[in-house]
Amino acid sequence: MVNSFTWMIGGPQGSGINSVAENFAKACIRGGLHVFANIEYHSNIKGEHSYYRLRVDSRELRSHVDWVDLLVALDRETMFGDLNKVHPTHRGHRHEVSPGGGIIYDSSLKLQPESFGRDDIKLFPVPYMDLLIDALKEFGKDKELSKYQVMVNTIALGASIGLVDYDFDLAIESIKEGFTGRKAALGDLNISAARHGYDYAKKMFGQNAFPSRLRKQPLGAKRMMIRGVQSIAIGKLKAGCGFQTYYPITPATDESEYLESHQPDYNMIVVQAEDEISAINMATGAAHAGLRSSTSTSGPGFSLMAEGLGWAGITEAPGPVIILWQRAGPATGLPTRTEQADLRFALHAAHGEFPRIIIAPGDVAECFYDTFDAFNYAERYQVPVIILADKFLASTYKDIPLFDTSGMKVDRGDLLQEADLAKSPDYKRYQFTDLGISPRARPGLKGGVFWTTGDEHDEYGHITEAADLRVRMMTKRMNKIELAGQVIPNSKKTALHGPSSAPITLVGWGSTKGAILDGMEDLRGDGIETNFLQIRYVNPFPTEFVQKILSNSQRTVAIENNYSGQMAGLIRERTGIAVDNKVLKFDGRPFSQNEVYEGVKDIVRDGAKEVTLSHA
């Protein structure tokens, strides 16, 4: 088998699985291959089991699968789980190795082949420590073994590359890139470690020990390896966002740290606030002052933001853009695991009624483009905009073409300048207009003095309790979402993937997009023809389009990473159409390609009404 390969490295938190997995992925991309890489980790700093999955292929990948061709175990637990503990959490990954696949592990564990319970896989014991000592000796560092112990991860990477017979120079290149400047010497140590692993695998296991092979392909146009947090952060920079606030929280913080690390190059204020209440309110204050602003959080933080969201709504603030990186709830839930269970919450957070735009990008590329649009709409419609992403999108790497920024234009909406204000001396910030959008000034502009309040208000922004004014102001605000619904094209709000008509229509939103698209191909191979309705705008909702597609379908299946099928419920609310079946998953893990296939097949072939999946 050439260029269709899944690899997994597992070990305790802090054992450096991220860096080697990302180096391996980079080496593959540099060789013209495509990757999809996702991580699962515990809410723990050091010691608990975490694993990184890397899928490599000759064609572009959009999802992961639940089997592993080559498993790299940095510890025993990666293979056998923690069943010996009082509160076990997993049974290890040896069961996930595909028939004919293999496991690289530490030979000093002295495991008996029978203990694996598998006679259909290959075992590749590697003396991690001995090889590391040899590598360190070359630099006279073998006396400092404890300091460099983490480098066994790189030994294992080298052995992996040896087994799949991939280009070792590409691995050297990507390792080197991680160690520049003062760290360059460490890079040489790591390269030496990788080489010891590589040579050992070649020498001890032979040329044809492993059936999977990776081969370089001709390089096409430049591609980048990117994950959701970076994609959204870069979208913000492109959009002219100048202000980001956050309170540390998994999995959102990486986005803010990325922005802060590029602060000097882009002039971007990043403030770590005392809590998420402060984070959203600072951002709204900056938006009112005329700066494009945003905040980033996950469910627990967004819960605190509800109050501030309402203030942004009633004061018709031009933003902020709020990134909601969903994770499994409620409360602390599974803090490092994924879920899509905040759809309803995003729609209804805060008391009272006010307009908000909610966008759910389906992949890392959409994260960028949707974030850019979010700032335009926040200012055009003077509403808060929520981007619904999740932990899976946040931390999953994929290779994609460089973003196409041609035709991307910043639209600041009806933003007045002093010259405009000079023409109309009696400025009213909340003036009634035909479209319901009042031209806005910003503090500092002469002639633009205005008041704004979380109380109901008149056109000047002064408090009112008058019934007629209340009705007019509410209607003015709520009409803006109707207007946005008419102006924003369906091509942004939704997409129908696959044939324009099919006996089965799969319905999904957000990060399940990739698994659904790949699962559809498996279903087709099995004679089950489907298409896929992706809903990207939760609000304004593409009601007519969804109605049209679903009423033309013989069977509709919602696929969602939550317990209740929140989008299916929303579809019924907006269109009156009840989705026929649901494939649901709420174990904190993302959908894989094979799970989409299995779930839909259970429904179609076995007549199940609703399928709940958990592959752990």
Add this chain to the structure above:
Amino acid sequence: MLELKNYRTQVHNDWCPGCGDFGIVNAIQMTLLEMQLEPHRIGLFSGIGCSGKTPHFVNAYGFHTLHGRVLPIATGAKLANPSLTVIAVGGDGDGLGIGAGHFVNTGRRNLDFTYVLHDNGVYGLTKGQASPTLPKGLKTKSMPAPSIIEGINPIAMAIASGYTFVARSYALDVRHLKATLRAAIEHRGSAFVDVLQTCPTYNDINTKEWYAGDDLPSKAPRLYKLEETGYDGRVTDPTVRDEANSKKGNALLKSFEWGEKIPIGVFFKMEVATFEDQLANRMPALKEKPFVEHDIYSRDISPLLDELA
């Protein structure tokens, strides 16, 4: 030449007759007049409660925010446009109860703005419940029973939090309040002014007569001015740690003086780098003009994409 009318609005004022808020809003307007600050260069921010209505009576950019959230919203606006003179006002429940976390962390940041606390010991607009500064054991008019928890010392809390200008004044002494507000606005850094204020409707203990000392055998006013006693809370050289620390210590001691004698005036003042200064050190372009006036709408992201390629 700007006149007082340039700082006033025509908005109907619904505060109770004799409310200490009148003194504060008058002092704010008189300070702005004295400083000849143009209304469009001012941002006046408030929380919720009676004092929350303050911006509606002042002709300046006015932000009537949420209960307890005035400081975060003012912080965001000030960072977007540091050229604004930003004044935040709020009650003691707003700032030291529901907004206490923001009060502390705003002090740590040391933005160049002013926070005025309307300190009257009661939640007025919800009809007279005990607020954070009400001392233990007291029962104001509408409370069912005396308070059984300690009151907060706002001055001590401000010093501990890192405000670099900490003062106290009195709502009914508009001259003193005006001078204090001016010093606060002119201070480079976060200035906190605790304004003792009467609530004629609900606080029947800390009344105008009580502050005047009518109940004392001496009949001497309770309030006295720190500057008239030789007290000097100004740190002359902030790089000398001992000086800063001892001035903070003196201020803390003074702040616990409460009873027959209550000090007003400047407890502590020290000028150090502001939050804006430190951001500008990281991003020198911010020194050129207010951030909001920068063109950041056509950034070149290609180096970021190349970094990932």
